[in-house]
Amino acid sequence: MPTDLLDRRLVFVTGKGGVGKTTIAAGLGQLASSQGRRTLLCEVDAKGSLAGAFEAGPTEFRERRIGPGLWAMSMDTEASLREYLALQLRLPRLSRLGPLARTFDFVANAAPGVREILVVGKLCHEVRERHYDLVVVDAPASGHIVGHLAAPQAIQGLVKVGAVRDQTGWMLDILHDPARTAVVIVATPEEMPVNETLELADRLTTETRVDVAAVVANRVLPELFGRGEEEAFRALRDPEAVGALADAVGGPVDHVLRAADLAVRMRRTRAEHLAELRAGLGPGVDLLYVPELFQRTHGVRATRQVAAALSAELGY
Amino acid sequence: MPTARRAPGTSLEPLMAAKEIVICCGSGGVGKTTTAAAVAAMAAAHLGGKVLVITVDPARRLAAALGLERFGNVEVQVPPQRFADAGVEPRGELWAAMLDTKQSWDELVRSHAPDDVTRDAILANPLYENVTGRFVQSHDYIAMERLYEIHASGRYDLIVVDTPPTRNAIDFLDAPERMADFFSSRLLRWLTVPARSRVFTVASRPFYTVADRILGSQFLQDIAEFFLLFQTMYEGFVERARAVTRTLSDKRTTFVVVSTLEATPAREAEFFIDALAERRYPLGAVVVNKALPDLFLDAAAKQAAELLCRDAGRVARAVAGAHPAVGDPSQVARVLAEVGESYLNFQVVAAREAEQRAELAGHADVVATAPFADHDITDLAGLLELGAALWR
Numbered sequence A: 001m002p003t004d005l006l007d008r009r010l011v012f013v014t015g016k017g018g019v020g021k022t023t024i025a026a027g028l029g030q031l032a033s034s035q036g037r038r039t040l041l042c043e044v045d046a047k048g049s050l051a052g053a054f055e056a057g058p059t060e061f062r063e064r065r066i067g068p069g070l071w072a073m074s075m076d077t078e079a080s081l082r083e084y085l086a087l088q089l090r091l092p093r094l095s096r097l098g099p100l101a102r103t104f105d106f107v108a109n110a111a112p113g114v115r116e117i118l119v120v121g122k123l124c125h126e127v128r129e130r131h132y133d134l135v136v137v138d139a140p141a142s143g144h145i146v147g148h149l150a151a152p153q154a155i156q157g158l159v160k161v162g163a164v165r166d167q168t169g170w171m172l173d174i175l176h177d178p179a180r181t182a183v184v185i186v187a188t189p190e191e192m193p194v195n196e197t198l199e200l201a202d203r204l205t206t207e208t209r210v211d212v213a214a215v216v217a218n219r220v221l222p223e224l225f226g227r228g229e230e231e232a233f234r235a236l237r238d239p240e241a242v243g244a245l246a247d248a249v250g251g252p253v254d255h256v257l258r259a260a261d262l263a264v265r266m267r268r269t270r271a272e273h274l275a276e277l278r279a280g281l282g283p284g285v286d287l288l289y290v291p292e293l294f295q296r297t298h299g300v301r302a303t304r305q306v307a308a309a310l311s312a313e314l315g316y
Numbered sequence B: 001m002p003t004a005r006r007a008p009g010t011s012l013e014p015l016m017a018a019k020e021i022v023i024c025c026g027s028g029g030v031g032k033t034t035t036a037a038a039v040a041a042m043a044a045a046h047l048g049g050k051v052l053v054i055t056v057d058p059a060r061r062l063a064a065a066l067g068l069e070r071f072g073n074v075e076v077q078v079p080p081q082r083f084a085d086a087g088v089e090p091r092g093e094l095w096a097a098m099l100d101t102k103q104s105w106d107e108l109v110r111s112h113a114p115d116d117v118t119r120d121a122i123l124a125n126p127l128y129e130n131v132t133g134r135f136v137q138s139h140d141y142i143a144m145e146r147l148y149e150i151h152a153s154g155r156y157d158l159i160v161v162d163t164p165p166t167r168n169a170i171d172f173l174d175a176p177e178r179m180a181d182f183f184s185s186r187l188l189r190w191l192t193v194p195a196r197s198r199v200f201t202v203a204s205r206p207f208y209t210v211a212d213r214i215l216g217s218q219f220l221q222d223i224a225e226f227f228l229l230f231q232t233m234y235e236g237f238v239e240r241a242r243a244v245t246r247t248l249s250d251k252r253t254t255f256v257v258v259s260t261l262e263a264t265p266a267r268e269a270e271f272f273i274d275a276l277a278e279r280r281y282p283l284g285a286v287v288v289n290k291a292l293p294d295l296f297l298d299a300a301a302k303q304a305a306e307l308l309c310r311d312a313g314r315v316a317r318a319v320a321g322a323h324p325a326v327g328d329p330s331q332v333a334r335v336l337a338e339v340g341e342s343y344l345n346f347q348v349v350a351a352r353e354a355e356q357r358a359e360l361a362g363h364a365d366v367v368a369t370a371p372f373a374d375h376d377i378t379d380l381a382g383l384l385e386l387g388a389a390l391w392r
Helices: A021-034 A049-054 A077-089 A098-110 A114-128 A142-158 A163-175 A191-207 A229-236 A239-249 A254-280 A300-313 B013-018 B032-047 B060-066 B080-085 B101-112 B116-124 B126-132 B138-153 B171-184 B186-191 B205-215 B217-231 B234-248 B263-278 B299-322 B329-361 B380-391
Strands: A010-015 A039-043 A064-067 A070-074 A134-138 A181-187 A212-220 A286-291 B021-025 B050-055 B072-077 B093-098 B158-162 B253-259 B283-291 B367-371
Touching (some): A010 A021, A010 A142, A010 A191, A021 A070, A021 A134, A039 A049, A049 A070, A049 A300, A077 A114, A114 A134, A114 A163, A181 A191, A191 A212, A229 A239, A229 A254, A229 B329, A254 B299, A254 B329, B032 B050, B032 B060, B032 B093, B032 B158, B032 B253, B050 B060, B060 B380, B072 B101, B101 B138, B101 B234, B116 B126, B126 B217, B138 B171, B253 B263, B263 B283, B263 B329, B283 B329, B299 B329
Parallel strands (some): A010 A134, A010 A181, A039 A070, A039 A134, A181 A212, A212 A286, B050 B093, B253 B283, B283 B367
Antiparallel strands (some): B072 B093
């Protein structure tokens, strides 16, 4: 039996840009903390969207409590390096590392995987130290997530000795344990996000050993008509019926009817993409549906609605 | 440039006719690639000349629509037959290329390496692939570098570029400058010290003490050797990066910021517009993609929808009375209530979009709008249809 998503320790939420990755990560964090799990939310590409999902003010590297059982932080690789040096190398006085800030960017750029391992390392560290029951990561988008999750292996391959290499073993233990670590890919039911999701699921399986536990289909449109109702709608499009409808309403109805046509077509196209998504995913991957939120798509209200939808989908 | 702010134009045509390089940018998922391909197709069809669209990672169907089968830096002409299939007789030629980062880097190394030995040593270096894959946003740099190279070759009248997906859309603007800085930096010289001499300079010692403990000296040595090789290309690279920067700010170049009307992409678009202004790069137009149609902004229709939600039963009975063919009034009532609710749902989104559009419109002389498409683009006809909306 695979471990329930929220019973894991480290959940990376990724997906193509623009699909609502941050909102889903925030919803998962909200849900987990509402169930009594001490939860840390971490935004990796600090754009400040995570703070917006809770109206909690800007986040920084040092985690801050933003709700009952819920903490938030934003990743900062340089701060992570400082923390790591202090913890692992027991370097006595960080103030003596003056050139460090200046040289860091350079080293991180020059040495492949260093920046990534500082991100993944900080997250794994929080898991190992059991500071939280669950760490939910608003992770880098599809194009960058594999690089992050594969970084410990890459470092092992490239770096033969040194502190960084010594650190990779326990990170891999955490990352490769499906009872502790999972990736959630967010997609919207459109062509590019679906394709990217399937490609990413493939790459994660072949290039890392991190478990892809679930795909969230975000912004799923409601089915407009039930059984037999679509025929009834078509009958209403008859010019005489439209005339009768306009009379009964007391005004033009053309735009309203055309809008319904559009909604039906949109729903149909998206249903095809959803079917492709389902067919392309392995049997071990859950597909969770989160509906289109027409009213509020960002902010606390949306976060709560997404949490409620995820809760229902996860069977709570 | 107009001197006084007036209502923005809605057509990209004048801009495409006047410029030689059009750079499409914006956050991921806004339809940047499709937009770039659509305006390039329109330019080839209606303005004539040789038009090239450079894409980074097109959807498979879009690639197929353009007749691109594989990645590669080879520029391929979109077969004129595809225009004929779309019912268009093009005045010019449409060419397309998909950018291959690795291959582009290899070419760059080949043209700048001082000799064959250095060239082969770089290309065979185990770090090379890793490093070109990430350092100083190499994707961003290489896209701009290819653009420069192709423009300088004089093979095209108009080049439309789709920028790579970046964490921050502005990264690629700074990439050439950063590339130049990188190669001129003191740090690079520090890092290459151990390969040049076993005697560390005093200045570099604290850095090495830390770096050595983190990375291990062997790895550090590998890095150093790699960068020492790369340093042989210093002059060529820096000169080239500066030329690329000049191209970006050239009068013949323009930027088109693509966005949807959702909050996050629109915020990024505004951020990007500011970044362009700061760097004195010319913003030619804003393209608003996937906008809901105006029929959702009709006050009378909104009233009708509200009535349908509120009073579906009465309306259904009246319609069924006048036109019995619509069938069972209770089913008609359910359908009408759903139609009304659906309209109101999308109307909320459309109202939000209208506000967002007004905000974006304040920034540019041209704001072109592409409607929400309920189907994916699978052929050139689809691209031209989208392009036509941006041409109006």
